[in-house]
Amino acid sequence: MTTLYISHPECLDHQTLLGHPERADRLLVVERALETEEFSNLQREAAPRGDESLALRIHPEEYVSNLFQALPHEGTVEIANDTVLSPGSWKAAMRALGACRLAVDEVVARKVDNAFCAIRPPGHHAERDKPMGFCLFNNAAIAARYAQQVHGLGRVAIFDWDVHHGNGTQDIFWADDSVLYVSTHEMPLFPGTGAPRETGEHDTIVNVPLQAGDGSAIFREALEVCVLPRIETFAPDLIIISAGFDAHWRDPLANINLTEADFSHATRAVLDIANRVSGGRVVSILEGGYDLVGLSRSVGAHVSTLMHG
């Protein structure tokens, strides 16, 4: 299989405060993890610069222009709890959107089998008109909408295995029966949403909370019972993974005990479904993951599985 890896050095230029878990080092260790011989067949592209029109597919014009106008000339400015803008944030966010666009373009055109976007800032907490939880623009939601509006895909499924609930993606697609949003996440935990009773207006939101201390066995059972059947039944034309790796046992922000093998397992399961019902189309987009060792091992396992099945 051909897997496309997309990133850009400008994604390092979104700066957060010293000690903040969502930091540029995350992308540096991801890059390093994929330098080994095992990944020599990985196809690599620099993310093109995205533009505002991508953000506007999801976010209101006022939201986008307010963020732009809030950019500081130096230092950082806090725009939501734990969520800041630095002078390089706009460039980083635009490269992130450009990466998502390229990934969808290449996967839908079948130039590659699947793609992984190593980008920051992450996106799944960003609601339609609210930055939140380190996120500015909802990258995965924008990728889904772009695939529908530009490539004419009908249904898109987003599987969000970040350890936090993707309140933003849920908010955006709450009343949209063309996008299935399925999330596994620790609960209770930030942001507090993601109860099973939150199912959206058309029953296309699927929340599968895990409890602190849960590990491989419970996660895999949740996939088998609650996650995978829903994605397969939905028969999406594209599967997007909101790929956060903070459910790794080493992660400091949560208490789920997954290993890199669990991320391989989940990746393989998604590929299997995609091969059966989605023409094989999978686009994976980095969300969280804050322990540098856990993150690099998990991304290695994830990308290796994308490449080799």
Ligand SMILES: [Zn+2]
């Ligand atoms: Zn997270």
